[in-house]
Structures are given as C-alpha cells and as structure tokens.
Amino acid sequence: MPSTSLCQEETCTPYSLMDDYSEGAHPQILEALLRTNSTQQVSYGGDEYSNAARQLIREKINCTGDEADIFFVPSGTSANLISIASCLRPYEAVITLDSGHIACKEAGAIEATGHKLIVVPAVDGKMTPTYLQKAIQQNQFFPHMAKPRLLYLSNASETGTVYTKCELSSLAAICKNASLLLLMDGARLGTALCSTKNDMTLRDIFDLTDIFWIGGTKAGALMGEAIVVKKDLAEGFVFHLKQHGALLAKGRTLGVQFVELFRSGLFFALASHANHMARKISACFESLGYPLAADTETNQVFVVLPELLVRRLQERFRFYIWEQRDDEQAVVRIVTSWATDEVQVDKFNAWVQQWTASKELATE
C-alpha cells in the first residue's frame, strides 16, 4: 500500500503545490530585514535601500536613471492598477486576454479606476498578433467605443508559457503602429527569464514595453513588486502610488527585499529552482503518458489526470483542479516555487508512479 511507505504518520498535513506564495520569504531576505532594522531611514520610498535596489535593477536591465524610474508597491494588483491608471485618459481602454489577471482575478480593479477592458482569447496562454489586430480594428467606432490604448500581457503567462523575443517584438510593433502602450505584468517574470524557452534579456523587455514590473511576492519576497517605468511616463507616477495606498511609510521594507533579490543573483536562482521543480514533475507525468494541457515552460504544470489519481494525490498534496473535463478526468494545476522542497517533489512523483503502476497491474 503506497500510502504507508510515503507517510508513516496518520496526521501528516498535505504538502501544498497550490501556488507560489504559500511560504514566507527566502531566509536571506528576512535576515536582511533584521540586519537593517534599526537604521533610521527616510520614509515613503526615499530610503537608501530602495535607492540601492533601484540602482541594482537598472544595472540588471542595463539602463540608466535617465531612461527609467522604478517604483515599489506591495502587491501585483497595485502594480497593475497603478500602471494603467497612470497612463490612460478616462476614455481609453486596455486590451487583455480573457485569462488575463486583470480580467478575471483582480475583482474589477482596473474598471474601478474607470477603464474598459477589451477581452481577447488566449492562444497557448498568450496574446497573438492576429487577435490583437482584430481587437484594435473592431474598436474603432469613435467616439462610441472606448479607444484602445494599452496592451496588457503577462510573462510568464497565466498558464506558465513564455513570450519569445520574436513574439513580443511582433506585438510591440503592432502597438507602436496603433499608438498603444505595452504593459507587461511580471508577477512571474523571474521564472519567464529563467525558462529554457526564454530568449530575452531584461533590456529586451525594457525596450519592447513601456512599463513592466518585476514580481517579488512570487519570487521569494514577503511581498513587493518593482515597477519599471519609461521616463516619459514616470512623471507624477508616485502620486498614483500614494493615492492608491501603495506608497508604504516604511518603503525600506520593499527596498531591502529587492536589494537582496538582485545584489547577487538570488532572484534568478530562486526562479530557476522553481522551474526545475516543475520540470521534474512534468517529466514524470510525460514519462507515464499523462497528457499535459500546456507546455511546462516555467513553474506551472497543467496535466490531464484520471479522477482516481487526483483523489489519491489529494491525500498528500494540495493543488487546484483547474478544469473538470468529465466524471473521469480533470485538468490539474501544480505550481512550484522558490520554496518547493525537492524531497516533496520526489515523493509526489513516486506517488504518481506507484499509483500508475498499481493501476497497470490491475489492468493486466
């Protein structure tokens, strides 16, 4: 009986592969908070740590302070709503995927700032030039239609896929041609940049977008996202932070964390770990013949599993049922992170293998 071999205790809590924010912060980050705790700092983002973090991020991008301003906010929803509210006029609209985080996971945050979302279907989790152009064309009946002005996309996407430089360039060219700004949600930008599929540098992303943000919350910080804003859009940006409650009095809390993430490659190391864990799980599923519902390009695995296996796995692991296909099958989402314990991943895979083997035995 497999359950005994993997978990002796009756009471063992299921291990979470639900998301990439179940744990706190990487210990190095907490230690930095402790180490810097007693220094007195200027408030509201003017502290030395925030400034150092800005400098480190600019170095990674390979841009100067004349090219970009950087702002730290506590959450991804803050990053999105502030970025959009800051650069759109009231009648301007956002083009987004139907699966876009702003379209279905932020409780109407963008609309609450007054802006319409124009929703487009995803292909492999991504925006395509065809759909983008169609959305632009179908929203030109002025002034009866809100005017498309910004393309919002996420990299990595909501299903964990990654934009190639070629893909992003195509979209950016359409945007430029149609006077659209391009905003990249980088809640999982670390895992995108560390994907084997990725062929972009941070400088490429900076060049091809108008605003992008680098997620800290899902990358090992307690919280915090760094918004990189091209200089010509940066004027007055900090007012928006303040107005939306995202300008923390102790801005140091975000600054210190981003210093740790970027001063010696921790950000990338943690993202690589997350991706590696996902690939291990993904590879195991593939080797056993379970079909993936999306390519595993970053730290998310979408796989079609039989109901019985799902239920067995749920005894020891927590994860989302993404889509109930029918009574017998479901698409399951498994998310790994900087904190994912490889021992647990190995147990997970063993569990899958054992169940599959026992099943095959029974069928024979």
Added chain:
Amino acid sequence: MPSTSLCQEETCTPYSLMDDYSEGAHPQILEALLRTNSTQQVSYGGDEYSNAARQLIREKINCTGDEADIFFVPSGTSANLISIASCLRPYEAVITLDSGHIACKEAGAIEATGHKLIVVPAVDGKMTPTYLQKAIQQNQFFPHMAKPRLLYLSNASETGTVYTKCELSSLAAICKNASLLLLMDGARLGTALCSTKNDMTLRDIFDLTDIFWIGGTKAGALMGEAIVVKKDLAEGFVFHLKQHGALLAKGRTLGVQFVELFRSGLFFALASHANHMARKISACFESLGYPLAADTETNQVFVVLPELLVRRLQERFRFYIWEQRDDEQAVVRIVTSWATDEVQVDKFNAWVQQWTASKELATE
C-alpha cells in the same frame, strides 16, 4: 435606366435610413413645448408636466406611486450609467451581451462609474438562459472576481429582435435565484411592445425587471428617456441624476414631451409606424430572395445584399454597412422610424425590385 425614373434631379440628397434619430421631434411634441412655454414651473423635475407624465406612465404600466418612481434623463447613455451606478456596490459587475449598447456603443460609460462588464455572446441578438447561467457560474471565484450583480439587456435588442414573456421570465428567474438585478434598456421599447412578436404588457416588464427605461429619443421626442425604478431601489436615485449632469434645470422640457407621447397613444402609434415601414422593406427583400440576417421583428432590417445592389442603393439612400461578408456580399442595416416617409420606402423597394429585375434579365 432606373435612376432617371425615380429621381429626376441630379442633386437629390440621399434619404436616410441610417437610424431612428435623424429627424427632430413629432410636431405634436414641439407644439406642446410651444403651448406650455410661458408658464412658470418648478425646476429640476418638480414641474407639473413631469408629474403628469409620471402619472400617465404609471397608468400605462398599471402601477402606483408606491410601486415605482420615474425619472427623466436626456440620453440613453445617461439612463444606463445612472441606473447601474445607483444600484451596484463598487465590486459588483454587470452581465451583458457582447453586442450590448453599454458594451460597445457608450465609450466605456459603465466602466467609468467603476463597474466591470462580463460579456456573453448573443443568440438572435438576445441573452439566453444558458449563457447567463454560465456567466454567473464562471464568475464565482470570490473575492478575486468581481461579483455578478445585474443583468443588462435591451428590448428590442440591438438587432431588432424582441423578448417573449417566456424568455424574459426564464432570465428573471435565474436572476432572482442568483440575486441579480435585471435592467432593461428600452431605447426601442416602443417598437418592441408594438412588435407582432411581443406578448408582454408594460406591467409584465415592470414585474420581471428591477429597472427599465422607456426611450423617447428614438420614439419621436427631441430627447429624453423615462427610467422606471422599483420603489426599493429609488431612494437617492435623483442624486445620481444630478451628479451625472442629467437633472435638467428645465425638467419641463422632458416632462412635456412624455405627456404628449403617453396622453393619447402617440408613443405606440409612432412605434407601430416604424415597425410597419420596416416590415414593408423586409417583405420586399424576402419576396426577391435576399436572405435576412436577422428576423425583422421591429424597426430594423438586416439583409444580405450583393455589393452591386448596395452601391446602387447608396446613390439614393443612406444606411449602414453592418458587416462586409466578402467582396461580393454585405450585411446591410436599414432602420425605419416614426418619421420614415412611406413614399421613400416605396421608392426604396421599387429601386430594389428594378435592380433585381434588370439583373435577372441580364442573367437570362
């Protein structure tokens, strides 16, 4: 050559069948404005004409002042945005068809009041129970998703179709069950009620909705819509009118017009005329074998025509190319109104018949 026979003058202006608001107001309405012009009235909707209009509308609905409040606003967009803003909390969303007026013809007016639109495909221009239920079910991931709270629909629909009592009852039952309010946009409610397809009274509509409005602009008034609000939603409603610039100082201007429309059946007579004109055009197309793209249930005709006929018609008439099917065919929208001249309709039909006959002759 047909053109000579129908229009001798080189310079004759094309007759508009573009929309139902190309002319001013029915003369009886303008005369009433003149007649009442010099009396002194209380401002901001408290005048005797507005009160009389409210009373007349309540009589047509067969409801009392304890059941409904009635508010007059200058435009349909005002009616929609005020109705929605007045009864939703900031995190609540509206379910609408993708072709809904608020979704694609009001420049983001609803989002500008802070509310998300959840967009659903139309079937025969209408909301169906299946899509409504799906939209409700797919937006239950609280608090990450805005909460569905109001169903918006138009009767007649954007393609001129009409809800039956059975259809509206099904939708209303789903709404009630899911705690959704139901708002009916009645920009063309007159034509809907006068449709041969219609089986509802104003009382039915009042009973099955929470707010509905009766369009005056497209029904022979200079401007103005009457919003009928169930008593429990009416508290504070007038503040919304004021806040959105829709509470006219000379409210009498709207009141007088609605008195004229409702004191002796003018509203229904004008709508019937519009429908009759559309049926004549529609019947002509059908008799000649041109396929309709939508049933002609009210005052809009959607028909698939060959490009050559379209171009010929454009010499004498103005109308929308609704959809370019390919190089050879287009869906054309023809709209009639209270003001449509039957002589022009007959000319239009003759023109279609002549072109078709000459075409057949050529083909033989």
Added chain:
Amino acid sequence: MPSTSLCQEETCTPYSLMDDYSEGAHPQILEALLRTNSTQQVSYGGDEYSNAARQLIREKINCTGDEADIFFVPSGTSANLISIASCLRPYEAVITLDSGHIACKEAGAIEATGHKLIVVPAVDGKMTPTYLQKAIQQNQFFPHMAKPRLLYLSNASETGTVYTKCELSSLAAICKNASLLLLMDGARLGTALCSTKNDMTLRDIFDLTDIFWIGGTKAGALMGEAIVVKKDLAEGFVFHLKQHGALLAKGRTLGVQFVELFRSGLFFALASHANHMARKISACFESLGYPLAADTETNQVFVVLPELLVRRLQERFRFYIWEQRDDEQAVVRIVTSWATDEVQVDKFNAWVQQWTASKELATE
C-alpha cells in the same frame, strides 16, 4: 390695503423670481426648432446646425477653428464635469471657491470623476489672487497632497458679480506661473458680458482661459451649454461627452438653439433684459434704504429685508431666502431672466414701496 390694489383675484399664483430657468425657451428658439424639424441630419453633433452654431460662436469670439473646438452639452453640470475630467490626470485637483457651483451645487459631480476640490473663500463672490496663491502654496507637499492643476471660477459669479479684465488677468498670470489650467463656468456668461461692470470681450475670455463655456439654459434656451476648448486640450474631448451621456443623438436640438442665440444678437439682448430688470429692483431697494448684500452687477439681487416685508412679498412673489440673519431680518435673493415680465417687476417695486411707506406712516 395694498394687496387689493395690486391683485384683485384671491387665487393669483405668486410670480417667480426664484431663478432664471422657470420658463421654457425664447419663442424664436422654439420656432427655429419647428422650422428645422423635418430635415434629416447627421447624428451626435455632426449636424449642419451644430456646425453653423460653432461657426457663429467662433465669429463672436473672433477665433478660428484651428484655435478652438466647440462642444454642446445638455447641462451645466455636464459642462463642468466633462471639462474637468477631460484635462486632469487622476491625482490632479481643482481650486474653487467654497461657493463654487461645483463645490456645493452639483452633488459631488467632480469628485465622482475622481478629482479633489481645494476650497477657498470668496471675496465679493470672486476668487482673489491672494487666496489663489495661498491655496497653491499650501498644497505643495507632494506626493501626499493632490496636485493643484486647474482653477475653476464662474463669471458671473454665484452672487452675480463680474470679473474685470484686470482681475481675470491677475488670476490667469498666477495660473500660468503655477502650471494651472483655467476653466470658466459661464452658466451666466451672457449677463456678465452685458454687465455695466464688464470690460472684457469674448476674445479676452478666450485668451485668458483654457476652457470656458457659454450657458444656454439660463440664457433663453430649453437647455444646452457650449464648451469652448482650446485646440491643444480638445483631442478626445468628444469621447468624454459620450462617456458621460452628454452626446445627444439629436445634437441638432442644441445646435439649432445656439444658432438662434448667436445669429443676430439674441443672446446678448436677452441677457441685457435680465440685467435691466435686476437693476430696476435693486435701485428701488436702494432708494428706500434697504442694504444690498452684494452689488447688483448682473441679474441677481441680494438684499437685506425685514421679515415682515419678506412675508408680505411672498404673498405675490416667489424667491429664495438666502440667509436668515436673525428673527427680524433675512438676506433675500431675487433673480431676473430673459423672461422676466417688466409689469411684474413694476408690481414688485410698487409692493415694496407701499409696504415701506405704510411702515413709515405707522412709525410716525
């Protein structure tokens, strides 16, 4: 007994001197609506009457289409909220008098578009350079304070006073220096321009402001205001009209009215009449020694009257008690308009004289 001599009938309705929108429209305007009624026009403000009205207004201003765009909206609140929403970024604030229409008579319409009002005391109903500068200086603690970006003022003011060219120039210079836009609410601009106190042309006002609007509602139209927007602020303006429900399908209704007002000086003739009526009332009060609470520069009279006279006047006339000073005195507001009947004004004055005389007799 004075009451018998002035009004034989027991049941005569009090004549309203409450406001300048108690009657309908000047008959010439209604006749123009009738005359133009049956022509077919392009909708949403593209009609020939709106274009002609734009041309006429530009001629009065003495400016070209390259300098200014003109938009018609149904109400003053629409004009204010659209003008402000169209040119401010979300964190920018408006400086206004505490008595400003947007501050206390529009149900929070400006705040509903997201913008803060910075409120300053009025001096003679007007903004002063001192208070303006103080408001700017006290709101510089960025980014904690919303950034002052627009000065809103009304001409004529809420108490009927008028800005001189010197006064407006001083304010405009401060605005320019502090990068503030200047918006003039012209709900009663006609009476201001026709005031004996006025020394500005429409061109002066155009030069010294960024946006101003010309009120039609209080100047003899059924409704409607013409917003004059400097070219560099006009881009996208029409979207705001649409989004706020102020872009009427039958834009002709507003266009026709402004053509009548401006094609032959009707606008100015009506304003002059209103001012003249106010001066007659004002002069009567002064001659009898009743102190004015504000100079009568346009069509509003503010006068301090004994309670007993107030009550006597209320038997035959309607007007606002502006401020209850104590048990024995009150400030009363009397408003005249284009429609004010000089016979009634004479009766009003006679009534005041008779009461005063009888009072003096009694005291002797």
Added chain:
Amino acid sequence: MPSTSLCQEETCTPYSLMDDYSEGAHPQILEALLRTNSTQQVSYGGDEYSNAARQLIREKINCTGDEADIFFVPSGTSANLISIASCLRPYEAVITLDSGHIACKEAGAIEATGHKLIVVPAVDGKMTPTYLQKAIQQNQFFPHMAKPRLLYLSNASETGTVYTKCELSSLAAICKNASLLLLMDGARLGTALCSTKNDMTLRDIFDLTDIFWIGGTKAGALMGEAIVVKKDLAEGFVFHLKQHGALLAKGRTLGVQFVELFRSGLFFALASHANHMARKISACFESLGYPLAADTETNQVFVVLPELLVRRLQERFRFYIWEQRDDEQAVVRIVTSWATDEVQVDKFNAWVQQWTASKELATE
C-alpha cells in the same frame, strides 16, 4: 562648547524625531516572521496567523466574531479609502477636519473613489459637535449637494490630542441622529489608548464607531493596519481589499505581526514608551518656558521655539518645521515612537537646556 560634549565625532548623523516610521519593526515581530516563515499557509488572509490575530484583537475589544469582522491591509491610506468606499453610495460624502489625513495627506485617495469631502475646522486638533452639526445642516440642499453620510476622525488626532469618551459619545450621538456612520482612523490608536488623557477602552471605541482601524505601521510593525468592521457593514468588504490591491497574497505577513503586537501587550507597551518619550521632551520645554502649540497627549510635541534654537537642534536632530511664525519663531513638531532611544531624548533635552542656559547667560 556644547557640541563637543554631546557628539565627539564630526560626522555624526542627525537623529530623527521626524516621524514614527523611520525604523523597521520591533525585533520581536521580525523574529516571529522568521520563526513562522517556512510553514505553508492558505493565501489572501485565510492563514492561521491572520485568524489568530483576529481572535486576539477581538479579545482585546471584548467582542465576538458575530459582532465584528477584521481585515488587514498594508497601509493607512488603504484602510481609509477601502473603509469609506465600502460603505458609501456614490452620492454620499464624508465630513472630515481640514487637517484630516484623508483631507490633506492622501493625494486625493477618497475623491479617487468618487466621494466628496466636506471640510470642517479643527479645535485642538479635534472635531467638535458644533462644527459637525453645522456641516450637516449646511449640506442638506438635496439633491444639489452630496449627502453627508460618514464622519471621519483620527484618534490620536493629527496634532496628537485624544478624544475623551464624553467627546466621542457626543459626536456619535449626532451621527446616529443624522444617519451618519462614524469611522475612526487609528493610525496612532495605540498612543491614544495609552495617553493619560484617555478614558476609553477598545470596547468603548467599538461601540461608538461603525468602523475603526488599529494602526500597526506606526506602532512597531513593518506595515499593516487592522480594520475592525461592524458585522452589518462587513459583507463584501474583502472584495474592496482585493480591488484596491490591499489583499496580500501572503496575508500571513500582516497576521504574524498583529499576533505579536497583541498576544502579550507589546502593542500597548510600545505606545506607552512613545508617549513617555514625548512627555520627557515636552516637560523639558515647559520647564524652560517654551510655549507648547498643542497639549502633548500622545507621541507628538508641538512647541514654539526661537529660530536660533531650531537651527542649533537641527545640527543633531531631524524634525519638521510645522509652521514658520515669523523670522524669529517657528512651531516645531517632534515625534517619538516605539523605537525612540531614551539616550537620544536625554541628549535632545540636554541640548535644549544648554542652549537656553547659554542664552540666559548672554542676556544677563
């Protein structure tokens, strides 16, 4: 020479008495974050620490889960804007002091959610029944005026004063009578409750308000405020958090901190320390005859000082010049906190004493 005796090093950095958020968090809080870091938790506020913190706070209030819901947000501006947006309809307004944080330190955050602020002068930093009633009375011209619906006040006030139970009860009674909700901003509630002037329990505050929040940021946390919402206002509240970007994925970060603050009295101990430090400074000033500009009831000292003393103090300490009285005097604000070093306070006082003594010597 005093400078040598107090600071040997040429390069010593001035010690900040600018505000109560210059340092990080109390070490016990950081240690708790470290200790709990690796446990896996449910996201978005459903974690066990947040639940434990809610339970602890309810115990301090002495209320049950049926009476109040508690929500954690990252900043005070978030707490205010979410509380207000969640319980007001669009046309409802907030009454606040002119010095209220929402009125002048939050970049128009409340207006950005659509609501008007009605501003009232402060007396001793506080709202008075007289001004409150006047504000209510002067804003009753419906529907032209936004409707007063909520009283916002801060305890401790912006000038560090404290409401007594009698004062708050009077205001609460007026609110109840006028159907106003009462929201207490508790950014510095800890210092208020620990003031010698205070005579309220948390239960009193809970009973007298509808929503109040307990500030963590200024009380020793890295960030975070706990909003206590009466049950009947709590429905849907969490949507507002999400919509405004204040629902942190790792809600644990806030939960853990509030557990530490409330599990054994740390919250009150830290506030008491801050108050004690302020009293020491205040007492020193008073003993030397410098007039206080406000009573020192909590952790803020407002004192009128000669310019020369101000400049001397600035060599070693940082603080705000609150108001420049003239060339010779200024009101200075000194803020102490949980982190204020008593050694520095003693140095500060010594410095003041030495300068004063040397001055007196010179004068003799």
